[in-house]
Amino acid sequence: MSEQHSKPRHRRSRKALAVGVPLALTAAGTLAYGTDLGLFGADAQQRASAATTAAPSWATAAADGFASVNSLGQNGTYGGRDGQIVTVKTQADLEKYATAAEPYVIVVAGTIDMNPVGKEIKVQSDKTIVGAGTAGQIVGGGFFLGSGVHNVIIRNLTIRDSYQGVWNDKDHDFDAVQMDGAHHVWIDHNDLRHMADGLIDVRKDSTNVTVSWNKLSDNNKTFGIGWTENVKTDITVHHNWFRETEQRNPSTDNAAHAHLYNNFLEDVAGTTIKSSYGNYSRGRTKMVLENSYFQGMNNPVTKDSTAALVQKGNTFAGTSGRNESGGTAFDPKSFYSYTLDKTADVPALLKSGAGPRSSIGTSSATAGAKAAATTLTVAKDGSGQYATVQAAVNAVPANNASRVVIAVKPGTYRETVKVPSNKPHITIQGTGGSRKDTVIVYNNAAGTPKPGGGTYGTGGSATVAVEADDFQARNLTISNDFDEKANQNLSGHQAVALRTAADQVFLDGIITEGDQDTLLLDTAAKDRLGRVYVKNSYVIGNVDFIFGRASAVIDRSVITLKKRWDGTSAGYVTAPSTAANRKGILIANSSVGGDVSASSFFLGRPWHAGGDATLDPQTTVRNTTLGAAVKSTPWTDMSGFSWKDDRFAEYKNTGPGSGSASSNRPQLTDAQAADQEVADWLAGWTPSAS
Numbered sequence: 001m002s003e004q005h006s007k008p009r010h011r012r013s014r015k016a017l018a019v020g021v022p023l024a025l026t027a028a029g030t031l032a033y034g035t036d037l038g039l040f041g042a043d044a045q046q047r048a049s050a051a052t053t054a055a056p057s058w059a060t061a062a063a064d065g066f067a068s069v070n071s072l073g074q075n076g077t078y079g080g081r082d083g084q085i086v087t088v089k090t091q092a093d094l095e096k097y098a099t100a101a102e103p104y105v106i107v108v109a110g111t112i113d114m115n116p117v118g119k120e121i122k123v124q125s126d127k128t129i130v131g132a133g134t135a136g137q138i139v140g141g142g143f144f145l146g147s148g149v150h151n152v153i154i155r156n157l158t159i160r161d162s163y164q165g166v167w168n169d170k171d172h173d174f175d176a177v178q179m180d181g182a183h184h185v186w187i188d189h190n191d192l193r194h195m196a197d198g199l200i201d202v203r204k205d206s207t208n209v210t211v212s213w214n215k216l217s218d219n220n221k222t223f224g225i226g227w228t229e230n231v232k233t234d235i236t237v238h239h240n241w242f243r244e245t246e247q248r249n250p251s252t253d254n255a256a257h258a259h260l261y262n263n264f265l266e267d268v269a270g271t272t273i274k275s276s277y278g279n280y281s282r283g284r285t286k287m288v289l290e291n292s293y294f295q296g297m298n299n300p301v302t303k304d305s306t307a308a309l310v311q312k313g314n315t316f317a318g319t320s321g322r323n324e325s326g327g328t329a330f331d332p333k334s335f336y337s338y339t340l341d342k343t344a345d346v347p348a349l350l351k352s353g354a355g356p357r358s359s360i361g362t363s364s365a366t367a368g369a370k371a372a373a374t375t376l377t378v379a380k381d382g383s384g385q386y387a388t389v390q391a392a393v394n395a396v397p398a399n400n401a402s403r404v405v406i407a408v409k410p411g412t413y414r415e416t417v418k419v420p421s422n423k424p425h426i427t428i429q430g431t432g433g434s435r436k437d438t439v440i441v442y443n444n445a446a447g448t449p450k451p452g453g454g455t456y457g458t459g460g461s462a463t464v465a466v467e468a469d470d471f472q473a474r475n476l477t478i479s480n481d482f483d484e485k486a487n488q489n490l491s492g493h494q495a496v497a498l499r500t501a502a503d504q505v506f507l508d509g510i511i512t513e514g515d516q517d518t519l520l521l522d523t524a525a526k527d528r529l530g531r532v533y534v535k536n537s538y539v540i541g542n543v544d545f546i547f548g549r550a551s552a553v554i555d556r557s558v559i560t561l562k563k564r565w566d567g568t569s570a571g572y573v574t575a576p577s578t579a580a581n582r583k584g585i586l587i588a589n590s591s592v593g594g595d596v597s598a599s600s601f602f603l604g605r606p607w608h609a610g611g612d613a614t615l616d617p618q619t620t621v622r623n624t625t626l627g628a629a630v631k632s633t634p635w636t637d638m639s640g641f642s643w644k645d646d647r648f649a650e651y652k653n654t655g656p657g658s659g660s661a662s663s664n665r666p667q668l669t670d671a672q673a674a675d676q677e678v679a680d681w682l683a684g685w686t687p688s689a690s
Contacts, residue, residue, distance in 0.1 A: 079153030080127045088108055088112075098127055142178070161193075175201050183209075203227050207235070215240075254284050281304065429476070439476070531551050
């Protein structure tokens with residue numbers, strides 16, 4: 001078994017989640033489905049509710065765009081997530097923690113006036129610097145990220161007013177955020193304005209940068225990228241509001257890949273600030289510019305003869321001068337996934353959503369009462385607001401900032417449901433007395449023909465597909481009832497009940513039922529983090545029916561093994577496709593069994609999706625009752641890849657299907673098990689019902 005990734009420098013408290021001792025479980029095949037919301041009774045519910053209050057969302061958030069891509073030894077951008085959370089109100093304390101070697105989440109809880117004016121604090125790696133609500137302000141200075149500094153998040157701050165009285169200032173290099181050779185940086189939801197030089201400077205081969213949801217205003221040289229002969233910078237600039245800025249909006253010089261989308265560039269008529277130009281592709285830059293809105297800008301889009309600039313779906317209102325494109329750029333989706341908002345919606349979307357938000361940087365411990373969730377009701381009999389679950393999902397506004405609960409009344413809803421990536425914070429909850437009362441079911445399989453041609457494929461076969469972060473489901477059944485026996489002539493019998501491709505997904509008290517490939521726990525992209533916590537639930541299937549590349553925990557749950565369509569007993573519980581240095585699938589405090597033959601099921605096999613040898617699949621099964629159906633050699637090879645080259649192990653399992661350590665049945669040592677607990681998998685996220 002390959003080694004685990006190294007410990008973070010600040011260990012998370014193992015009391016962050018109430019894991020508890022193994023529960024005494026009877027064989028899964030003989031358990032009746034739980035009633036109400038409790039699978040294991042009141043004691044388990046009390047221990048679950050005793051978990052620590054969820055970590056603030058800004059402490060565990062990870063970047064999208066190029067900042068999410070694995071490169072230069074850094075797997076995405078998550079800032080100081082593994083470090084201590086500290087609150088600062090003075091420049092001295094801000095400098096102390098921002099310049100430290102250790103990871104920190106630094107909460108700026110007031111206005112800090114920089115002394116001397118123009119000072120740029122030299123931020124070190126592994127930091128999140130975030131404003132507490134809308135109170136965090138840096139006045140008269142900013143931040144500097146030097147060569148090699150990486151994994152930094154600057155979020156929800158106002159950085160302003162280092163302006164020294166000269167509009168085209170060539171003497172004062174007082175930026176809000178300057179990078180010289182940094183990588184993996186996320187600048188998100190800030191208000192940047194009125195500085196002596198740039199608002200943002202991304203220089204000297206800085207790369208893997210994402211700039212999102214910021215308001216940039218009242219400035220001359222706004223946002224510069226490049227100024228190097230090398231062509232190394234990869235940058236994503238999306239959902240930013242440029243208002244009353246003269247030049248560099250942004251100017252991009254010799255960038256390897258510059259992806260700009262859903263930005264709003266506004267030159268307000270009748271003011272003293274006049275735009276010189278908008279987006280500029282210079283040198284050997286390759287730029288993709290999509291679904292952005294330009295209002296009143298002079299020379300809204302310009303390019304050098306040596307640069308490439310591909311435009312798609314942009315709107316130009318009251319603009320004049322150069323508007324250029326040409327050359328061959330790149331496909332951003334070959335690097336990461338993203339969802340475009342409609343161009344016509346961009347101005348209103350950014351006027352309401354760009355800049356600091358009160359909900360970012362405020363933990364439940366300090367914020368007082370939470371905003372009430374919006375509730376949408378679904379009922380087949382017409383007594384709700386919507387007759388289908390998908391109609392309710394469609395009604396949720398894009399980029400909703402707070403929880404929306406879709407309350408589904410008892411009934412069988414034969415439909416497919418998709419929660420797109422731009423609709424986070426959704427809960428789908430059955431309102432019946434049992435999780436069996438509310439059922440969402442469909443019967444697509446991988447080989448099912450699609451309208452218009454082609455087939456659905458495995459991922460496309462899902463009854464419910466979740467691509468939005470912070471999703472929850474509870475007290476319902478999600479099923480795929482594809483009939484393999486009746487469709488033997490069909491090629492592709494994989495039939496997914498639930499597919500997740502998102503982070504912070506909480507599945508609480510549900511049933512997922514199918515045959516082959518029941519529960520697909522994936523991530524938005526290979527290099528994106530996708531944490532899933534399944535608690536108090538049933539997962540039912542026969543072949544690879546818990547699979548994917550997510551960092552997924554099945555906790556205090558029942559895994560029920562089914563016979564194949566022809567009545568035979570043979571199958572595989574897990575098929576992880578974990579990326580190297582990620583956590584894979586953890587089954588803990590649960591039971592595995594069913595009405596199948598003895599010694600007929602493997603616990604797992606390594607899925608190297610697409611033959612990718614760089615993957616390092618992982619399944620750990622610990623403190624779990626294994627029925628007689630589990631083979632004495634519980635791991636097996638897959639598609640030419642040996643399980644022994646990947647990460648498969650057990651720890652302190654019980655029951656007739658358990659066994660002692662051998663070369664064919666690796667067991668974790670106590671020391672190894674200490675690094676493979678539920679809290680390690682969830683990496684600072686503590687799921688809580690909402």
